[in-house]
Amino acid sequence: MARTAGSHSDITGPRIEAAALRLIARHGFAAVSMRQIAAEVGVQAGALYNYIPDKQTLLARLMIGHMEDLLEAAQTLQGGDPLARLEEFVRFHIDQNRERGDAVFVAYMELRSLTDENFARVEALRRAYEARLEDVLVAGVEAGAFKITDVRITARALIAMLNGVNTWFRESGPRRLDEVQDIYWDMARGAVGGG
Amino acid sequence: MARTAGSHSDITGPRIEAAALRLIARHGFAAVSMRQIAAEVGVQAGALYNYIPDKQTLLARLMIGHMEDLLEAAQTLQGGDPLARLEEFVRFHIDQNRERGDAVFVAYMELRSLTDENFARVEALRRAYEARLEDVLVAGVEAGAFKITDVRITARALIAMLNGVNTWFRESGPRRLDEVQDIYWDMARGAVGGG
Incomplete structure (x- = not known):
């Protein structure tokens, strides 16, 4: 056999997933067959x-x-003091979102379409990602570098703010992405009382 | 005639819009007939x-x-100094979003489904709303109360942050809405360098 079922799946799988992501982002899960x-x-x-x-x-x-x-x-995030870690996270998250626009859109829009079991699996992974940011915020509070009332809410608020970039940023726009990242980093630092 | 076409529409219109909003928020525009x-x-x-x-x-x-x-x-917003106006806007926006959860969700998700002409009409109204917040930010910069690099981007970032509340807040959760508003107000003030 020149092609096993395994190798067939290996080739077709990513193409199927890319096509499905494109169609779902455009039309919504329920409308795509x-x-x-x-x-x-x-x-x-x-x-x-x-x-x-x-x-x-x-x-x-x-x-x-x-x-x-x-x-x-996110395994590649380097660490450092809490302020450096927060800056790294802000730039990382915006970069990642830019590379995965359709996936980010579908990740928020189609939570409604998951079965309870699949929702729980996605939610657990999302919590694990939020926990990466929460760890940075806790370290900053402990070091006296940040002033935060509720670490979990603050992490979600920062991620929502950063996610917003995808709704308006265009390569052809007046600001380069690295300038946008500078602006969001200033805002994130201020939002956590990081001076 | 007991019922004119006009009065019929007056009664049915809001019911049709409410039903359509509910169905579109649940299934997506393309999937709803x-x-x-x-x-x-x-x-x-x-x-x-x-x-x-x-x-x-x-x-x-x-x-x-x-x-x-x-x-x-937003016509009811009272004014005052820039810091008071920003606080009022933050609490107002969160309150409004809580009352119109499905409409907010559809407003972001279904931009993709509008014709170019309708997209332009919605976008103009969205810009007018963002301009309400931009006016506050400009006043704060002019008064030396805020430090902001780009007023338009900052307004969008703040609105995205506030919109995030709808994705996680539940009445049954550990925080009351007014506590959540306090937390977001602290973050918004910090994000614009408002001390």
């Missing part, structure tokens, strides 16, 4: 079902994959 | 077409109506 996804990839619907049993499983795989990729990328 | 909306209201599909010509017009009416309601509500 397995047939449409197959057509976008250029395979028969049957080939899709060889790869994944149903649309819910595909959505869960996309959303879990997104959070796992983000958590893996 | 006029027939489903009619069934949710408890009328025939024909009755819906008496009220509104098509689904795109209905979506535009929902999104434009939301922004117009928000702008009208």
